[in-house]
Amino acid sequence: MDFTDKVAIVTGGGRGLGRQYSLELARRGAKLVVNDLGASVDGQGASDAAREVVAEIEAMGGTAIANGASVTDANAMAAMVEDVLDRFGRIDLLVANAGILRDKSFSKMPLDDYRTVIDVHLMGTVNAIKAVWPVMTQQQRGRIIVTTSTAGLFGNFGQTNYGAAKTAVIGLMNSLNIEGQKAGIKVNCISPFAVTRMSESLTSPEIAAVMKPEHVAQGVVWLASDEAPAGVILNAGSGRFSTTRIVESPGVAFPLDAARAENVAEAWARISDPAGERAFGSALEHSADFLQRAPAAG
Numbered sequence: 001m002d003f004t005d006k007v008a009i010v011t012g013g014g015r016g017l018g019r020q021y022s023l024e025l026a027r028r029g030a031k032l033v034v035n036d037l038g039a040s041v042d043g044q045g046a047s048d049a050a051r052e053v054v055a056e057i058e059a060m061g062g063t064a065i066a067n068g069a070s071v072t073d074a075n076a077m078a079a080m081v082e083d084v085l086d087r088f089g090r091i092d093l094l095v096a097n098a099g100i101l102r103d104k105s106f107s108k109m110p111l112d113d114y115r116t117v118i119d120v121h122l123m124g125t126v127n128a129i130k131a132v133w134p135v136m137t138q139q140q141r142g143r144i145i146v147t148t149s150t151a152g153l154f155g156n157f158g159q160t161n162y163g164a165a166k167t168a169v170i171g172l173m174n175s176l177n178i179e180g181q182k183a184g185i186k187v188n189c190i191s192p193f194a195v196t197r198m199s200e201s202l203t204s205p206e207i208a209a210v211m212k213p214e215h216v217a218q219g220v221v222w223l224a225s226d227e228a229p230a231g232v233i234l235n236a237g238s239g240r241f242s243t244t245r246i247v248e249s250p251g252v253a254f255p256l257d258a259a260r261a262e263n264v265a266e267a268w269a270r271i272s273d274p275a276g277e278r279a280f281g282s283a284l285e286h287s288a289d290f291l292q293r294a295p296a297a298g
């Protein structure tokens with residue numbers, strides 16, 4: 001998959017996964033905008049991380065510019081896009097990857113750690129997409145990749161803030177895909193598994209050797225490509241690729257006068273039986289199907 005003459009923005013591109021996405025896209029010919037505040041894992045401070053990756057790309061013979069803004073600053077994201085248009089004239093891909101952690105059990109988590117984590121992961125993703133959306137709409141083409149986590153999909157102790165923010169980007173993706181369809185914009189979601197400074201405390205050197213950001217980057221390349229699907233949650237790590245979907249069980253439809261909690265309890269095994277589960281392309285499609293299977297409405 002060749003990205004020659006394509007322009008890609010990677011937020012949080014200065015370290016870990018984002019750095020590797022930037023290097024791999026550049027290796028495949030893309031012109032890169034490496035955005036990174038250069039913050040610590042918990043989001044404090046700033047550094048030259050973006051410039052260092054730009055230097056690596058230039059050393060490979062590639063083209064890249066650094067942007068040191070925070071994704072939480074909507075005006076700075078808009079200014080970044082202006083700079084990119086001045087320099088490269090188009091934007092083909094946005095990888096919204098910047099992220100931080102503020103882990104604590106729910107009872108100890110200060111409300112500010114919800115606001116901060118949601119601001120970076122959800123609003124940071126929104127701010128970056130908001131800035132590129134009119135450009136991609138005008139081009140009638142675009143690829144956007146948002147970043148979730150297994151902690152968002154399935155939950156993790158000490159990550160109620162991070163988990164909520166990471167699931168929120170899936171809701172964002174689902175509706176954006178519907179709004180972007182006519183403009184040829186495809187939005188997908190990566191759920192990475194890689195040892196970076198964010199995850200190194202959870203693992204051993206043996207695991208680190210086989211869970212490299214390089215392997216996740218190949219999944220990002222696929223989601224960035226011309227042939228990319230839309231609305232997919234792609235889990236990627238250590239050579240394995242799989243998808244996670246939101247599905248609905250066929251369930252049970254009672255006559256209205258029997259729709260009582262006691263009957264729900266009695267039929268619970270059938271209501272929650274995963275056999276025949278299905279996914280839907282939109283709320284309209286789901287609502288129509290749901291009501292059609294409810295005898296009173298259908």
Ligand SMILES: NC(=O)c1ccc[n+]([C@@H]2O[C@H](COP(=O)([O-])OP(=O)(O)OC[C@H]3O[C@@H](n4cnc5c(N)ncnc54)[C@H](O)[C@@H]3O)[C@@H](O)[C@H]2O)c1
Nearest residue numbers: 012015016017037038039070071097098099149194196198
């Ligand atoms: N490593 C994993 O296994 C894993 C698993 C699931 C999800 N993720 C997600 O993948 C993404 C990348 O994580 P990573 O493991 O590479 O972590 P990392 O800490 O190595 O990299 C994150 C980068 O984001 C940058 N950043 C933080 N706040 C920023 C802001 N406000 N504006 C701009 N840049 C900012 C940091 O400076 C850093 O360079 C994150 O969204 C993370 O939640 C990672």
